[in-house]
Amino acid sequence: MTESLRWIKSSYSENGGQCIEWAPEHAxxxxxxxxxxxxxxxxxxxxxxxxxxxxxxxxxxxxAV
Structure with a gap:
């Protein structure tokens, strides 16, 4: 099921850190x-x-503050 979803990567992923993706349409x-x-x-x-x-x-x- 998760294979066919469109996943969006966290904007923090560009720095090579520990990042996540989420599926906005599913949400x-x-x-x-x-x-x-x-x-x-x-x-x-x-x-x-x-x-x-x-x-x-x-x-x-x-x-984060």
Whole structure:
């Protein structure tokens, strides 16, 4: 299933760091956020419900300050 999705790489991936990709159309259609390691595109994806993903993003933003 994850093979046919369009994945978007984090804008931070350009620096060679530990980055992720996500499938925005899947999130919009299902409310489930799929996330995977940008260095392993054929590896597993993690699935997060929208509310949990939102909490994670807010936490990550707060830690980056």
């Amino acid at each position: 919009a259609a299902t409310g489930e956020f799929l996330v995977r390691d940008s260095k392993d595109p054929h590896g597993p994806a993690l699935a997060f419900p929208a509310q949990q993903w939102s909490h994670f993003v807010e936490y990550a933003k707060a830690q």
